[in-house]
Amino acid sequence: MTDASAPLLKEEELVTLACRAFEAQGVARDRARVTAQILALGDMMGIHTHGLLRVVNYCERMSLGGIDVDAELEIETLAPALARVDGHAGLGPVTGITALELTMEAARKTGIAATFCKGSSHFGAIAPYSLLAAEQGFASIIATNASVTIAPTGGSEARLGNNPIGFGFPDPGGDPVLIDMAISVAARGKIRAALKEGKSIPEDWATDRDGRPTSDPAEALKGFLQPMGGHKGYGLSLAVDMLCGVLSGATYLTHVSSWVDHPEAQQKIGHVFILIDTGKLGSPDWLAKRMRDATSLLRETPASDPSRPVMVPGDRELARLSAARTEGVRLDASLVEEIRALGAGA
Template identity: 55%
Template sequence: MTQNAQVQTVWSEAELSALAVKAFQGLGLTLADAKDVVQVLVMADLFGLSTHGLSRVESYGERLLVKGISARPNITVQSPAPALRLVDGDNGVGPLVGMHALRAAMQAAKECGIGMAFARGSNHFGPISPYSLLAAQEGFASIIGSNATTTIAPWGGSDARLGNSPLGFGVPNPGGDPFLLDMAMSVVARAKIRNAFKRGEAIPDTWATDDKGRATTDPKAALDGFLQPIGGHKGYGLALLVDLFAGLLSNAAYLTHVKSWVDAPDEPQNLGHFFILINTQMLGSTQWLAERMTDFASILHDSPAAVEGRPVIVPGEIELHKMKQQRAQGITLDATTVILLHQHAARAK
């Protein structure tokens, strides 16, 4: 397919998944591994998280082609204790390693009531909310995190020493929408700063610093500098905690030991993730949990809106509404990503 050809940009979930699976097979993955990766990325697109969805085929694909990511990893799982799993991703694609770790933690939680999986030897694994939703659909509450390439300076520092590490939580709601919270450790994503720079607009001085660690309203200086953590020194501490669990305890790389996929695309990043799952079925019946979750949400929803037309929402509502909408009307994907998917799919044998 050429750049000038008419490109289909609205897809059914089944059609898009089939194309994406073929694309990752074209990049060297097995059919089963490609399905794992695509499940996470398509779910991200369904949620409206396009920056972490199938658009990632560009960066994942570049690194797969230069052998910076292994297309055929030998992922292993060890069980040093009944509720603990250690996953070695063997430098596989991040969502593939993430799915192995999620399943390992689920198995442990089914047996013990609570399960934890540490993953090492991984790469960018997409957003957390798909994993949280998959866990919630099986009756598991979850705490999930990953470390990342360094983009944030330590509190009071003047160079990047820690990553914008995501942290997420999920609580199932039998018969209803689960609670899903997925957040990174910066005030805003770098993409928002980049968009402000393109528009020639100033940014709030709480978003980022310049390359000397000083707060700035200049988006160009911010792009050359560092992201600000949420909540100041509290967000800094939270980002460190995620890296301690995801990187240090998992025996993966941490802080500045994490290699940048931009600067060294042909080298393993050795990112780490952690999955803590709680089997809610061992806490009470599904009716018990559904009643409490419904009441929990009602208490919040019943608060009068401070701004007319903007009612109180529970984390996850926007994403789950977007998912339902796109499953009914089709998933919208940008033409560049579609073209790239077709190009990689053409390599599949």
């Protein structure tokens, strides 16, 4: 838990803090700022596992060669609405933002467009990218593959990543619907937090190294995660890896190196950005009316617990973002000091 006495940091303070750490590693200022902005948005949306916490990991991997500070992106236009970006083992958010902007530009012309990424690294949470797309009027499907933590149904070894996928739907004049989810029942970050706090975990979160369900977070971290929905989660994780790994030309399945076990290794993972220009489907007023009706039908659902009304995906994250832009965000004091120390030479 973050100390309630920790200072509140505004958006620009978060960005500057992270930016200095990256620049001290030799990252060019524009790339450092893009990466810092994506991570800051993660914290501001309450996705702290994909916020400035990642600065430390990124810097360690850059110092060891797992992320190439000097990587030059390579862009291929494959068709009017299809492109590929090779990150050449550079910073994932730089590859991600480049792909997002390319896809928006193409979708404005063609209505729908896709960009595949390869040679990338961890690119932060998906929700910030979905939000940026929605603010420009684009519906989105965005996904990334990852190092293996999930076993295929019936298997006793991890062969699939906890591959996140996200969806975004703009609401002109209102808040977009944002869905950002990994494939496991619970993220490894929650298991690490339980271990740190000396707590047990639900048995449906993970298994031990022999594939047996466990409530011991230490054993769970030696084993693998349970996919949501059993075999359906297995299928969804595989579908993401087919898109982001196999079709993109990136690494996939067990070919993806673990950044935890081998921070010096270049993962060269893949992402996919699929965007739809909703302006081609109808006017902003048309879409706004339909979105308001759809979200109202959900929010007006009678709640089983009156103290916890039904929410629409993205409500919580956007409320946190709004509060963060007004009040700031509290980060663990030790993390802030660690990042400041990393940026001391910038």
